Amino acid sequence: MIGWTVFSDLHGTLLDRETQDSGPALPALKALRRSGTPLVLVSSKSLPDMLAVRRRLGHRGAFIFENGGGVALRAGSPAGRPAGFKAEGRLWIRMFGPSRENLLGAIESLRRRTGARIAEVGRMPLKELAARTGFSLERAERCRQRRCSAPFFLDSPRDLPAVRRTAGEMGFKVAHGGRFYHLLGSADKGTAAKAVLGLLGGARSAALGDAQTDIPLLRAVDRPYLVQQAPGVWEPIRVKGLRRVPAPGPQGFRLAVEDLLEGSDSYR
Ligand SMILES: [Mg+2]
DSSP states (O other): OOEEEEEEEEEEEBTTTOOOOOGGGHHHEEEEEEEETOOEEESSSOOOHHHHHHHHOOOSSOEEGGTTTTEEEOOOTOOOOOOOOEEEEEEEEEOOOOOHHHHHHHHHHHHHHHHOOOOEEGOOHHHHHHHHHHHOHHHHHHHOOSSSSSEEEOGGGGGHHHHHHHHHHOOOEEEESSEEEEOOOOOHHHHHHHHHHHHSSSEEEEEESSSGGGGGHHHSSHHHHHHHEETTTTOOOOOOOOOEEEEEEEHHHHHHHHHHTTOOOOOO
């Protein structure tokens, strides 16, 4: 039997959108481990945020952070460190996204050219970020540590079309996750997933997501699953072969993984 490699978004998919709880997904995480199926976590979160989530989940595999701007592998594979990856503690990391300097320069240009009020998360005072997100100060500090993306708040959503268009003219993309807008380079969750698949080789691939930012990831794999954002509500997205799972967040994660491992493919 050919194995699967499974990619999963975190916020709103493996983790509950409101509580960040992964409880309902735990039996599925166990089943993945038991079957030897690699799980690659994929998120817009910063590297320190990803490390905190991985510790909580007991996850030890590869992960993709900052919306595909960076890929991290556990160091020490017998095959050696792949080209382009740098050793950092117990990880091998490769950056695909633009530098922070480039991104902050682009944010400045966006403010000037569109007149939009843009508050960039990485340079926001800690207390303000905590107040706007409901994060603890500790979590807000982890969230601010960006390497290759610039998450931001937009005071007026009416400015979004102009911000998006102008960012495009400058060679950047604007993605919308669960909480922030993100200014990104050309790398996205899909390009990073393809890079990981190139390293792992062989297996068929599946991915789980819940939102617009997951579209490139869902398009990059053989078996895309979309979980609900709330009971009965899926993000209206179009992806070839998309399986719509009839439950939100970590409950949906569990159904999708069971569907995959049992070979039932019942959400076509
Ligand atoms: Mg999500």
